Amino acid sequence: MMFRAYIVYVIVYLLIGGNQCMNSANKQSATKQQATRQNSQGSLVRQNSQSNSQKQEQSKPVQQNAQASLPKPDPNAGQQNIPASSSKKESKADIFARKALDTMKEVDARFQIGSCITKAREKAGSLGYINGASHFAISWISMYSRYCPINLALLEDKDVNNFPFCLNKELRCMYHTGRNSQIQAVFQGAANIIDMSIRFEGTKQYKMVYRGMTFNPYAGQTAFVEEGFFSASISKDIALGFAKGKILMIVERMYGLYIADYAEDRFSRQKEVLGLKNSYFEVTDRITDSAEIDKLFPNLKHYLKKPTEVIYVYQKSNANVDGVLNIQHQQSLQYCEP
Structure with missing residues (x-):
């Protein structure tokens, strides 16, 4: 009996121990397999990482080379063969x-x-x-x-x-x-x-402006062209002062610019209107009769002299300028001799 019981005990012990060894071996095998898988996965990750890194490193020179191959912008591009004055439109x-x-x-x-x-x-x-x-x-x-x-x-x-x-x-x-x-x-x-x-x-139209003269360069003409610059005063008294008792020109219409503010201070009092060169005027009336002139200046200031001739003119455009200039040039030959 005792011997039989001993034999059973040994068999049970061997069975339990074998299972534990197998379980332990299985656990060790599983652990090794898991470690292997982890190492394998880590290796793959490292390989992929290294591969991506290598790809990036390999792509950098390509990108740098691609950038290096692009031409640098030329600040003068588009301006070659263009005159300097037209590079910026004035x-x-x-x-x-x-x-x-x-x-x-x-x-x-x-x-x-x-x-x-x-x-x-x-x-x-x-x-x-x-x-x-x-x-x-x-x-x-x-x-x-x-x-x-x-x-x-x-x-x-x-x-x-x-x-x-x-x-x-x-x-x-x-x-x-x-x-x-x-x-x-x-x-x-x-x-x-x-x-x-x-x-x-900018010019504008003026009505009734005055010009005083000591002689008439357009004497005998029914029209004239001022080839220089024609000026007149908005003040009749100032014009009479320049006339010095001789000729007063009354301009019934004139186009010009008021320049008193631009003139030298001592000349600003002349209150001048300056016209364009080559202005054309027609003579509309001429008065030399003393009685008629007296009627024009009933309240003449004491320091002013009554003119002996009053000429009315009117500025016009689109006129026969050439015909008028031919007459003027014939009359001014002596004046223009050097």
Whole structure:
């Protein structure tokens, strides 16, 4: 009995121990397999990571090479073979300002009136126009309406040396082939800028303005063209002062710019309206009868003289300018002789 029981115990022990060993082996095998799988997965992750890293590293040079192969932007692209003046389109005002300044330099180089130009520009600045088109327009108009003496040695005519007077004479005598063409060219350039300046500032219609004269350059004509610049005063008394008892021109219609604010201070009292060059006028009436003239000035101030001739004129456009100019040129030959 005892022996049989012992045999059963041994068998049971072996069975239990074998199962535990198998379970332990199975657990160890499973652990190894899990570790292997984890190592395998980790290896795959590392491989994938390394592969992606390598791909990224390999792609970097390609991208860098691709960027290096792209041309750098050229700041001058699109501007080749284009003149400098057209790289930035100038406005009409900018073009005028540039021409006005260039012409100032030409006039000064020829006639040495730099101080006059400086004062004219200072006048424009005092009105708030420091630079730009309006600055130069007002400066040129101010040059015309101030005393700008020119060295007589630089002029062809020796009887007058004030810039605006010399300018108008050259314009009236531009047809005369015996005059100095270089001097004429400089004055013509200045006249063109003054004309542009008046247009830039703007003209308007004036009725009943007055011009006093000591002689009539258009005597005997029923129409005339002022080849220079025509001016008149809005004040009858001021015009009578310039007439000095001789000729008063009453302009019934005129187109021009009021320039008193731009003139030299001592001339601002003249209250001038400045017209464009080559303005055409027709004579509508002429009075020389003393009794008729007395009726026109019943309350004449004591310091003014009654004129001996009163001429009424009217500005018109689209007229037979050429025919009128032919007559004027024949009459002014002596006046225009150098």
